Amino acid sequence: xxxxxxxxxxxxxxxxxxxxxxxxxxxxxxxxxxxxxxxxxxxxxxxxxxxxxxxxxxxxxxxxxxxxxxxxxxxxxxxxxxxxxxxxxxxxxxxxxxxxxxxxxxxxxxxxxxxxxxxxxxxxxxxxxxxxxxxxxxxxxxxxxxxxxxxxxxxxxxxxxxxxxxxxxxxxxxxxxxxxxxxxxxxxxxxxxxxxxxxxxxxxxxxxxxxxxxxxxxxx
Amino acid sequence: xxxxxxxxxxxxxxxxxxxxxxxxxxxxxxxxxxxxxxxxxxxxxxxxxxxxxxxxxxxxxxxxxxxxxxxxxxxxxxxxxxxxxxxxxxxxxxxxxxxxxxxxxxxxxxxxxxxxxxxxxxxxxxxxxxxxxxxxxxxxxxxxxxxxxxxxxxxxxxxxxxxxxxxxxxxxxxxxxxxxxxxxxxxxxxxxxxxxxxxxxxxxxxxxxxxxxxxxxxxx
Amino acid sequence: xxxxxxxxxxxxxxxxxxxxxxxxxxxxxxxxxxxxxxxxxxxxxxxxxxxxxxxxxxxxxxxxxxxxxxxxxxxxxxxxxxxxxxxxxxxxxxxxxxxxxxxxxxxxxxxxxxxxxxxxxxxxxxxxxxxxxxxxxxxxxxxxxxxxxxxxxxxxxxxxxxxxxxxxxxxxxxxxxxxxxxxxxxxxxxxxxxxxxxxxxxxxxxxxxxxxxxxxxxxx
Amino acid sequence: xxxxxxxxxxxxxxxxxxxxxxxxxxxxxxxxxxxxxxxxxxxxxxxxxxxxxxxxxxxxxxxxxxxxxxxxxxxxxxxxxxxxxxxxxxxxxxxxxxxxxxxxxxxxxxxxxxxxxxxxxxxxxxxxxxxxxxxxxxxxxxxxxxxxxxxxxxxxxxxxxxxxxxxxxxxxxxxxxxxxxxxxxxxxxxxxxxxxxxxxxxxxxxxxxxxxxxxxxxxx
DNA sequence: TATGAATGAGACTTCATTCAT
DNA sequence: AATGAATGAAGTCTCATTCAT
Numbered sequence: 001x002x003x004x005x006x007x008x009x010x011x012x013x014x015x016x017x018x019x020x021x022x023x024x025x026x027x028x029x030x031x032x033x034x035x036x037x038x039x040x041x042x043x044x045x046x047x048x049x050x051x052x053x054x055x056x057x058x059x060x061x062x063x064x065x066x067x068x069x070x071x072x073x074x075x076x077x078x079x080x081x082x083x084x085x086x087x088x089x090x091x092x093x094x095x096x097x098x099x100x101x102x103x104x105x106x107x108x109x110x111x112x113x114x115x116x117x118x119x120x121x122x123x124x125x126x127x128x129x130x131x132x133x134x135x136x137x138x139x140x141x142x143x144x145x146x147x148x149x150x151x152x153x154x155x156x157x158x159x160x161x162x163x164x165x166x167x168x169x170x171x172x173x174x175x176x177x178x179x180x181x182x183x184x185x186x187x188x189x190x191x192x193x194x195x196x197x198x199x200x201x202x203x204x205x206x207x208x209x210x211x212x213x214x215x216x217x218x219x220x
Numbered sequence: 221x222x223x224x225x226x227x228x229x230x231x232x233x234x235x236x237x238x239x240x241x242x243x244x245x246x247x248x249x250x251x252x253x254x255x256x257x258x259x260x261x262x263x264x265x266x267x268x269x270x271x272x273x274x275x276x277x278x279x280x281x282x283x284x285x286x287x288x289x290x291x292x293x294x295x296x297x298x299x300x301x302x303x304x305x306x307x308x309x310x311x312x313x314x315x316x317x318x319x320x321x322x323x324x325x326x327x328x329x330x331x332x333x334x335x336x337x338x339x340x341x342x343x344x345x346x347x348x349x350x351x352x353x354x355x356x357x358x359x360x361x362x363x364x365x366x367x368x369x370x371x372x373x374x375x376x377x378x379x380x381x382x383x384x385x386x387x388x389x390x391x392x393x394x395x396x397x398x399x400x401x402x403x404x405x406x407x408x409x410x411x412x413x414x415x416x417x418x419x420x421x422x423x424x425x426x427x428x429x430x431x432x433x434x435x436x437x438x439x440x
Numbered sequence: 441x442x443x444x445x446x447x448x449x450x451x452x453x454x455x456x457x458x459x460x461x462x463x464x465x466x467x468x469x470x471x472x473x474x475x476x477x478x479x480x481x482x483x484x485x486x487x488x489x490x491x492x493x494x495x496x497x498x499x500x501x502x503x504x505x506x507x508x509x510x511x512x513x514x515x516x517x518x519x520x521x522x523x524x525x526x527x528x529x530x531x532x533x534x535x536x537x538x539x540x541x542x543x544x545x546x547x548x549x550x551x552x553x554x555x556x557x558x559x560x561x562x563x564x565x566x567x568x569x570x571x572x573x574x575x576x577x578x579x580x581x582x583x584x585x586x587x588x589x590x591x592x593x594x595x596x597x598x599x600x601x602x603x604x605x606x607x608x609x610x611x612x613x614x615x616x617x618x619x620x621x622x623x624x625x626x627x628x629x630x631x632x633x634x635x636x637x638x639x640x641x642x643x644x645x646x647x648x649x650x651x652x653x654x655x656x657x658x659x660x
Numbered sequence: 661x662x663x664x665x666x667x668x669x670x671x672x673x674x675x676x677x678x679x680x681x682x683x684x685x686x687x688x689x690x691x692x693x694x695x696x697x698x699x700x701x702x703x704x705x706x707x708x709x710x711x712x713x714x715x716x717x718x719x720x721x722x723x724x725x726x727x728x729x730x731x732x733x734x735x736x737x738x739x740x741x742x743x744x745x746x747x748x749x750x751x752x753x754x755x756x757x758x759x760x761x762x763x764x765x766x767x768x769x770x771x772x773x774x775x776x777x778x779x780x781x782x783x784x785x786x787x788x789x790x791x792x793x794x795x796x797x798x799x800x801x802x803x804x805x806x807x808x809x810x811x812x813x814x815x816x817x818x819x820x821x822x823x824x825x826x827x828x829x830x831x832x833x834x835x836x837x838x839x840x841x842x843x844x845x846x847x848x849x850x851x852x853x854x855x856x857x858x859x860x861x862x863x864x865x866x867x868x869x870x871x872x873x874x875x876x877x878x879x880x
Numbered sequence: 881t882a883t884g885a886a887t888g889a890g891a892c893t894t895c896a897t898t899c900a901t
Numbered sequence: 902a903a904t905g906a907a908t909g910a911a912g913t914c915t916c917a918t919t920c921a922t
Contacts, residue, residue, distance in 0.1 A: 017922065021885060041349035043263045046912060057887050062914060064885090125345035128406050129261035138408040169420035172412045176400025177393060184396055186348050188358040192392045200389035204428040212432060241902065266895060277904045282897065284902095457901065461906060481789035483703045486891060497908050502893060504906090565785030568846050569701035578848040609860035612852045613837060616844055620836025626788050628798040632832045640829035648864040652872060681881070706916060717883045722918065724881095 026064055028054040031115075033061075033075050038118035042072065042126045072123065073136055079120035080140045083109060087147050095155020096209055100202055102151065103178065107198060110182045121182050145171040155209065162211040174205070246284055248274040251335075253281075253295050258338035262292065262346050292343065293356060299340035300360045303329060307367050315375020316429055320422055322367065323398065327418060330402045341402055365391040375429065382431040394425070466504055468494040471555075473501075473515050478558035482512065482566050512563065513576055519560035520580045523549060527587050535595020536649055540642055542587065543618065547638060550622045561622055585611040595649065602651040614645070686724055688714040691775075693721075693735050698778035702732065702786050732783065733796060739780035740800045743769060747807050755815020756869055760862055762807065763838065767858060770842045781842055805831040815869065822871040834865070 032054035036045040047068055048058040065071040086109060090101045109117035124140075127133035148171035155161025181201070184192060252274035256265040267288055268278035285291040306329060310321045329337035344360075347353035368391035375381025401421075404412060472494035476485040487508055488498040505511040526549060530541045549557035564580075567573035588611035595601025621641070624632060692714035696705040707728055708718035725731040746769060750761045769777035784800075787793035808831035815821025841861075844852060 018884070021921090025885075037349070039349065041346070044350065047914085048912080059887060059889095059914090059916095060885085063887085066914090068913070122349050124403070125348045126261075128345045128403065129257070129259065129342045130264070134407050138411065141404055141408065142411065164423075166416065166420060169413065169416040170424070172404060172417055173397060173401065173421055173424055176402075176404055177397040178400065179403055180396025180398065180400030181393065182396075183344075183348060183399055184361055184392055187354050187361065191358065191362065192389065196386065196389040197392060200386060201393055203384075204390070204393055204424070207427040207432070208424040212427070238902070245902080267897090268895080279897095279904055279906095280902090283904085286897095288896065458905070461900090465906075477789070479789065481786070483891095484790070487893090488891085499893090499895095499908060499910090500906085503908085506893090508892070562789050564843070565788045566701075568785045568843065569697070569699065569782050570704070574847050578851065581844055581848065582851065604863075606856065606860060609853065609856040610864070612844060612857055613841065613861055613864055616840025616842075617833060617837040618840065619843055620838065620840030621833065622836075623784075623788060623839055624801055624832055624836055627794050627801065631798065631802065632829065636826065636829040637832060640826060641833060643824075644830070644833055644864070644868040647867040647872070652867070678881070685881080707918090708916080719883055719885095719918095720881090723883085726918095728917065 022064075025054075025056065025060065028056065029061055029064060029071070030075055030078060033071060034079070034115040034119040037075070037122050038115040041122060047071075069132055072133065075119065076123050076133070076136050076140070079116045079123070080143075082116050083120070084143070084147070087144075094158050094160035095151045095153070096160035096206065098151035098154060099148065099161075099174070099205060099209065102147065103174075103201055103205065104198065106178045107181070107194075107201075110185060111194070118186065121179075121186055124179065125183070141175060145175055148174050152209075159211075161209045165209055170208070177201075242284075245274075245276065245280065248276070249281055249284060249291070250295055250298060253291060254299070254335040254339040257295070257342050258335040261342060267291075289352060292353070295339065296343050296353070296356050296360075299336045299343065300363075302336050303340070304363070304367075307364075314378050314380035315371045315373070316380035316426065318371035318374060319368065319381075319394070319425060319429065322371065323394075323421055323425065324418065326398045327401070327414075327421075330405060331414065338406065341399075341406060344399070345403070361395060365395055368394050372429075379431075381429045385429055390428070397421075462504075465494075465496065465500065468496065469501055469504060469511070470515050470518060473511060474519070474555040474559040477515070477562050478555040481562060487511075509572055512573065515559065516563050516573070516576050516580070519556045519563070520583075522556050523560070524583065524587070527584075534598050534600035535591045535593070536600035536646065538591035538594060539588065539601075539614070539645060539649065542591065543614075543641055543645065544638065546618045547621070547634075550625060551634070558626065561619075561626055564619065565623070581615060585615055588614050592649075599651075601649045605649055610648070617641075682724075685714075685716065685720065688716070689721055689724060689731070690735055690738060693731060694739070694775040694779040697735070697782050698775040701782060707731075729792060732793070735779065736783050736793070736796050736800070739776045739783070740803075742776050743780070744803065744807070747804075754818050754820035755811045755813070756820035756866065758811035758814060759808065759821075759834070759865060759869065762811065763834075763861055763865065764858065766838045767841070767854075770845060771854070778846065781839075781846060784839070785843070801835060805835055808834050812869075819871075821869045825869055830868070837861070 029050060033045070033050045036049055036053060047061040050071075051058050051060045054060070061068070061071055065074060083106070086105045087102055090098060090105060092098050092101050110121065111117075123133065124137055127137040145168070149167040152161055152165060152167040152170060156163055156165075156167075181197065185194075249270060253265070253270045256269055256273060267281040270291075271278045271280040274280070281288070281291055285294060303326070306325045307322055310318060310325060312318050312321050330341065331337075343353070344357055347357040365388070369387040372381055372385060372387040372390060376383055376385075376387075401417065405414075469490060473485070473490045476489055476493060487501040490511075491498050491500045494500070501508070501511055505514060523546070526545045527542055530538060530545060532538050532541050550561065551557075563573065564577055567577040585608070589607040592601055592605060592607040592610060596603055596605075596607075621637065625634075689710060693705070693710045696709055696713060707721040710731075711718045711720040714720070721728070721731055725734060743766070746765045747762055750758060750765060752758050752761050770781065771777075783793070784797055787797040805828070809827040812821055812825060812827040812830060816823055816825075816827075841857065845854075
């Protein structure tokens with residue numbers, strides 16, 4: 001490309017710029033939305049606020065996304081991607097280590113200064129009674145549980161996780177644990193000590209997953 | 221007044237009726253609000269809807285509670301009471317059994333046909349980014365954690381729970397686990413098997429709490 | 441009623457007043473809407489304008505009618521009633537006289553200072569491409585044609601209208617004639633002489649309806 | 661320019677292409693607008709819709725016509741031309757036949773699959789209360805009435821139309837009749853039988869226009 | 881010539897709240 | 902106690918228009 005700068009430069013630059021402008025506008029809007037959702041909630045945030053915090057006009061959100069719901073859905077998916085991208089970068093030896101690393105990664109996203117982690121939490125919470133968001137969120141849960149299931153199965157194979165642990169229900173429990181912890185941190189960041197929490201979390205999970213000698217009274 | 225109950229019977233009986241009617245109206249409104257919040261969310265529910273589902277007029281909520289926020293606060297507290305009342309009725313021997321019973325009780329509230337459990341979840345979720353509700357919710361979390369802390373300490377004393385388990389962080393983890401599980405059930409009731417979940421939950425918690433031989437490598 | 445003023449006067453007066461207030465508000469809104477629709481058209485008139493011209497607030501139209509469409513439908517029906525009421529008061533001997541009187545009555549409604557006649561025209565015109573209004577208007581047309589059909593059949597019986605005239609198609613033609621004339625008057629009130637128009641109208645209709653000796657070349 | 665057509669062939673051919681493309685674009689836009697106006701109404705149709713149905717981008721209407729009003733005015737005139745062109749092609753012997761043929765031609769335009777006839781009706785209807793369009797429409801009415809007047813005068817001279825018929829008022833009546841009939845057909849195409857309508861229309865007009873023996877009683 | 885990003889006015893609608901009855 | 906008429910703020914969305922490419 002750069003070798004032949006003469007080739008219809010106007011057309012090339014024009015295309016590029018139009019596309020860039022659109023991409024830049026959308027990014028600005030999504031970032032602004034994430035910040036505002038994380039700070040104030042979804043219904044409390046108006047489209048006009050989003051447009052203006054993004055440095056544009058009131059009407060731009062509708063121009064780009066058409067509907068508030070469309071923006072929310074788009075942002076929800078983008079936030080999830082952040083989580084999954086981070087999960088995918090985890091590179092450890094055993095299944096147990098994978099689980100523990102995933103926990104750390106998750107909590108790191110929540111306390112990160114970038115708003116996407118917290119925005120995701122807020123959107124997830126808002127989805128509870130809202131039919132329009134539920135499918136997107138349910139799908140996200142599903143995919144995250146699959147990440148856990150996959151690590152557990154790895155652990156089954158490499159021996160780091162006891163075969164007594166059933167993958168699916170444990171994945172649900174783990175996901176619940178993370179969401180619930182995050183929610184508590186969100187509401188009262190100072191009520192719990194983050195370091196102790198993380199350490200205890202590891203202990204609990206390790207205790208649940210590692211092999212141990214059978215007990216007498218198993219199953220009430 | 222109480223001295224001559226018969227002298228002005230009409231007035232007395234009217235008094236009683238008035239008081240009763242007031243109480244009855246409030247109860248109807250709170251029940252209706254719980255149902256609607258659980259089904260549609262808080263902002264999506266208008267005061268007029270609540271009044272009408274309760275069998276009254278649109279103006280009654282304001283008449284009784286003054287403000288929507290006041291109604292929400294009132295309902296939130298009432299829902300919490302339900303949980304705590306149920307927790308208080310648990311009567312078991314050991315701390316470990318107390319924890320397990322509390323878990324069962326919590327999950328039972330969520331899947332109960334009565335809407336208060338789910339309404340509470342919805343209100344809790346809505347509180348995430350909302351400054352006005354956060355204190356109420358944070359306080360509720362605090363009190364619930366205290367329930368867990370108390371059982372853990374009981375367990376420490378009766379030997380059913382290992383002294384290695386720190387009460388506060390573990391309480392936070394447990395509360396998180398329950399909230400998070402409930403949220404998943406809410407969004408996708410069929411995605412997880414309730415029976416397997418409960419059983420696995422018990423396993424995890426038991427593994428985490430019971431005494432076990434110290435491990436060699438205590439990774440980072 | 442007035443004989444026993446003591447009978448729960450508070451309740452009676454209260455009921456009356458509430459009902460009256462609602463009726464009065466609705467009437468004011470419908471009148472204002474008729475004026476504004478006649479003067480500016482439907483889409484050009486905002487609900488806020490209607491409320492304010494009626495002497496109330498911006499939001500009252502929605503409070504009473506819920507939707508702009510509902511208001512329009514309601515007003516359309518009310519305007520039609522005006523026409524039919526006027527038609528019903530016609531009291532003449534023969535069918536031919538009935539037709540002529542109906543024509544006069546129709547034109548009088550259009551040129552009347554009261555806005556309902558013109559508002560009806562405007563609404564009728566707006567219904568052309570709008571699916572939501574079409575049924576209401578089609579029904580109105582149907583009923584008006586039936587008025588004409590009825591006069592024509594009367595004329596058939598009393599001999600004032602030739603049996604060669606088929607009732608249905610002629611009713612359609614007559615209705616069309618009136619609507620079309622009215623539309624011309626609306627757009628350019630001074631382009632046509634009202635008196636000459638009415639007289640010529642009578643001539644045309646009389647010529648079409650009265651018995652006459654058969655011609656040689658009938659049907660091109 | 662025309663002197664040296666071959667010297668700069670590329671430029672010339674590009675010129676022609678430019679002009680042609682411009683014309684083609686405008687035609688596509690006007691056709692699309694006619695279809696959409698006829699189907700949905702004017703205000704309900706956005707410029708973006710028109711551009712896209714024409715196979716172009718949303719901005720093209722403004723690029724070509726500047727304003728929505730300009731497009732409307734342009735389209736209104738074009739639709740009228742269609743009518744007048746069709747009227748001008750009528751070739752009959754007598755004035756009476758001219759009137760009858762004009763009626764048929766008008767109705768044919770309305771029921772034609774091409775959208776211009778119906779688009780014209782819709783625009784005419786929208787003009788009722790709108791000051792900006794009224795002059796254009798009033799002028800169109802005027803010109804159409806002149807067509808009728810001209811045929812009536814022809815009929816006066818050739819004896820096919822009675823001298824008792826005054827040209828101007830009758831032209832207004834006839835135009836009204838056609839517009840009104842068309843409007844009924846538009847709103848409820850199946851409510852009236854087109855064949856019977858046309859036949860009855862001819863009868864009415866013939867009865868009104870042909871010579872007949874003076875009547876005794878000329879009521880008021 | 882044509883595209884489409886961006887603007888901002890304006891409309892409809894919903895709803896909490898006030899107040900007269 | 903209860904009703905519901907009335908208000909007005911706020912939000913979402915549509916769209917004509919401008920302007921840079």
